[in-house]
Amino acid sequence: MAGRRVLITGVGSYLGTELARRLERDPEIEYVAGLDTRPPRVKLEQTDFLEADLRNPVITKLLPQAEVDTVVHNQIVRRPGPGMSPQAMHDINVIGSLQLLGACERSPTVRTIVIRGSAGIYGSEPQAPQFFTEEMARLYPLRTRFQRDVGEIENYFETYSRRHPQVTCMMLRYQPAIGPGTDSQVTRYLGLPVVPTYLGFDPRLQFIHVSDGLDALVASIKNPLRGAVNVAAPGTIGLTKMIRLAGKASLPIPSPFFPAAATLGRRVGAFSSLSPDFRRLLRYGRAVDTTRLVEEVGFRPRYDAVAAVEDYIRTQSGKRIVPTFRDLVGVS
Amino acid sequence: MSVRPGDPSVRRVPPSWAPPRTPPTPDAAPFPLGTALAFLRRVRSGVESGSDPAAALAAAVGGLPADAQAGIDRAVHRLAGDYTEDDWGFDEEFAEAVFPLLEFMYERWWRVQVDGVVHVPSHGPALMVANHAGIVPWDGIMMGTAVLKEHPLPRYPRFLVLNWAFNLPYVSFMLRKVGGVVASPYNAMRLLEQGELVGVFPEGVKGAGKDFKDRYRLQRFGRGGFVEIALRTRAPIVPVAVVGSEEIHPKIGESALLARATGAPYFPITPTFPLLGPLGLVPLPSRWRIEFCEPIPTEEYGPEAAEDRGLLFELSERVRDVIQDKLYENLVKRGRAFA
Numbered sequence: 001m002a003g004r005r006v007l008i009t010g011v012g013s014y015l016g017t018e019l020a021r022r023l024e025r026d027p028e029i030e031y032v033a034g035l036d037t038r039p040p041r042v043k044l045e046q047t048d049f050l051e052a053d054l055r056n057p058v059i060t061k062l063l064p065q066a067e068v069d070t071v072v073h074n075q076i077v078r079r080p081g082p083g084m085s086p087q088a089m090h091d092i093n094v095i096g097s098l099q100l101l102g103a104c105e106r107s108p109t110v111r112t113i114v115i116r117g118s119a120g121i122y123g124s125e126p127q128a129p130q131f132f133t134e135e136m137a138r139l140y141p142l143r144t145r146f147q148r149d150v151g152e153i154e155n156y157f158e159t160y161s162r163r164h165p166q167v168t169c170m171m172l173r174y175q176p177a178i179g180p181g182t183d184s185q186v187t188r189y190l191g192l193p194v195v196p197t198y199l200g201f202d203p204r205l206q207f208i209h210v211s212d213g214l215d216a217l218v219a220s221i222k223n224p225l226r227g228a229v230n231v232a233a234p235g236t237i238g239l240t241k242m243i244r245l246a247g248k249a250s251l252p253i254p255s256p257f258f259p260a261a262a263t264l265g266r267r268v269g270a271f272s273s274l275s276p277d278f279r280r281l282l283r284y285g286r287a288v289d290t291t292r293l294v295e296e297v298g299f300r301p302r303y304d305a306v307a308a309v310e311d312y313i314r315t316q317s318g319k320r321i322v323p324t325f326r327d328l329v330g331v332s
Numbered sequence: 333m334s335v336r337p338g339d340p341s342v343r344r345v346p347p348s349w350a351p352p353r354t355p356p357t358p359d360a361a362p363f364p365l366g367t368a369l370a371f372l373r374r375v376r377s378g379v380e381s382g383s384d385p386a387a388a389l390a391a392a393v394g395g396l397p398a399d400a401q402a403g404i405d406r407a408v409h410r411l412a413g414d415y416t417e418d419d420w421g422f423d424e425e426f427a428e429a430v431f432p433l434l435e436f437m438y439e440r441w442w443r444v445q446v447d448g449v450v451h452v453p454s455h456g457p458a459l460m461v462a463n464h465a466g467i468v469p470w471d472g473i474m475m476g477t478a479v480l481k482e483h484p485l486p487r488y489p490r491f492l493v494l495n496w497a498f499n500l501p502y503v504s505f506m507l508r509k510v511g512g513v514v515a516s517p518y519n520a521m522r523l524l525e526q527g528e529l530v531g532v533f534p535e536g537v538k539g540a541g542k543d544f545k546d547r548y549r550l551q552r553f554g555r556g557g558f559v560e561i562a563l564r565t566r567a568p569i570v571p572v573a574v575v576g577s578e579e580i581h582p583k584i585g586e587s588a589l590l591a592r593a594t595g596a597p598y599f600p601i602t603p604t605f606p607l608l609g610p611l612g613l614v615p616l617p618s619r620w621r622i623e624f625c626e627p628i629p630t631e632e633y634g635p636e637a638a639e640d641r642g643l644l645f646e647l648s649e650r651v652r653d654v655i656q657d658k659l660y661e662n663l664v665k666r667g668r669a670f671a
Contacts (some may be wrong), residue, residue, distance in 0.1 A: 126495060126496075126498040127495035127498065128514065129514065129516045129518035129522075130419065130420055130513065130514065130518075130522065131419075133518075199501055200501020200503075200504070200505075201501060202421075202504075202505035202508075204419075204420075204421050235419050236421070237417075238417055240413075241415065242413075243413075244410075244411060244412060244413030245413035246413075254501075284498075325411065326412040
């Protein structure tokens with residue numbers, strides 16, 4: 001397939017900008033357009049920047065004009081940014097996705113839609129299987145607002161996929177990203193001087209290294225599949241191990257007091273916020289099965305769950321003034 | 333032949349090819365008080381002679397016996413995050429560290445006697461199916477200890493634990509660290525596909541919440557899900573009868589109110605719990621027998637047989653009968669629970 005034309009939403013985000021840069025250099029890609037309200041992180045030479053809000057119906061006119069064959073939806077907000085209300089986050093996620101799908105419906109050239117969704121749809125449950133496979137999406141009730149948002153997006157997307165069999169609709173379910181340069185809930189959490197944990201819980205966690213997250217997205221654009229695909233580093237890491245590797249002190253809080261403590265922490269400015277999703281993750285953890293990503297998409301992440309965390313911590317250690325326990329005892 | 337409890341003839345007979353067992357070593361010394369005092373004295377004299385506390389401490393550690401030094405070294409490495417857990421959270425180093433405690437429960441507390449441990453395959457996937465009692469899976473833990481202690485080629489078994497335990501602080505990750513896994517068919521399949529030895533309790537909550545008067549009467553074996561998993565993964569089924577575990581927390585009643593308050597599937601009332609508080613959680617020292625029965629192969633049926641409901645129930649019933657028979661047999665062999 002020569003000369004593909006790609007549109008990326010959320011091009012102002014770290015991953016969006018990096019993806020546009022990668023696709024610009026790719027000989028298979030003829031044209032790249034980026035849609036966002038924020039400009040890209042760095043100046044992009046060949047990318048067409050369309051300044052528009054996903055929530056604005058104007059995109060139903062913009063998209064058909066771009067005559068793209070592939071749409072990459074990379075604007076699902078996982079954590080409200082500064083000054084963003086939960087309502088705005090919901091609007092961007094649900095209304096934005098709905099508008100985008102509506103715009104795709106008006107664009108006869110679109111053949112492939114890839115959504116960078118979230119593994120949050122599986123939830124974090126004490127009785128959950130150790131690894132969620134793609135068909136276990138609605139095993140448990142959707143408990144948080146973000147989960148319900150993701151659930152709605154997946155529903156719309158499934159309906160769209162049924163109505164338009166000529167379009168390959170791929171839903172990527174991303175685990176939280178970690179790595180140098182990322183600003184996510186995990187990196188903020190690990191950046192706290194003392195990290196709050198649930199007393200007596202040591203959940204199994206799983207992340208995706210940012211560079212693997214980008215490569216997985218590129219691989220999916222190159223080889224799109226129908227349906228959902230989990231994107232995560234293979235294996236799991238325990239929260240306690242992660243905190244100890246980062247050389248942090250943890251503050252165990254009994255579970256009944258955790259929400260109150262989190263609110264208090266936000267009030268006194270100790271940390272921005274721990275979303276309900278993230279709190280459940282800290283208590284019960286979550287891991288997904290990546291067989292489909294490896295075998296069908298043909299992408300094998302370079303960092304496993306432990307290596308992804310270690311790589312992030314390595315890049316952070318240069319910014320530290322006080323030596324950690326690890327430095328003192330000389331563990332390498 | 334009538335067999336009296338304590339009769340030497342009922343003791344386990346190791347197979348001729350098994351390596352000779354070393355006689356149990358004499359009791360490990362109690363807490364080394366003398367060593368600890370000497371350590372503190374050295375720290376104090378170090379500080380008094382003018383070196384700073386950290387240096388004094390380091391010098392005093394140098395004077396400790398080698399095994400204590402190794403222990404401290406390992407603890408320091410663990411505190412620095414230098415330990416490995418597998419995908420399931422199983423931590424071999426941790427399991428090894430708590431093994432002496434389990435050994436104590438096994439040898440002293442419950443005086444476990446084991447039969448037929450060689451029926452557990454030494455490699456490859458296998459499914460151990462046993463009777464169950466109590467929320468804390470002591471029966472599973474003791475089965476694991478038996479395999480580790482008595483098997484000529486010991487291996488760490490994994491066992492499926494009632495979901496509710498994973499909602500309890502500390503219990504959740506401790507269980508995981510020694511090989512416990514959330515009871516879910518997906519987990520069982522995955523473990524067996526990875527070639528692990530897996531223990532299951534098909535009675536589930538019904539077994540865990542048995543009344544004392546119903547002890548050793550096997551409840552319904554769910555819907556035969558464990559057979560389906562064994563057929564799909566072609567893992568042999570090893571029926572296991574555990575006698576003694578159903579007396580450690582004699583349940584004489586339950587409280588629906590407290591169950592609702594704590595979110596537990598049921599809230600047991602035993603002669604000691606909740607009367608004595610946490611002390612009531614100490615299991616009673618009944619005498620135990622564990623018998624591993626001859627494995628039931630599943631390879632001959634082929635994986636497509638897993639769709640055959642009739643076969644599932646038939647095999648499930650067969651396993652149940654074997655365990656029930658062996659339970660009665662071992663109850664007679666054991667005699668009185670608290671003698």
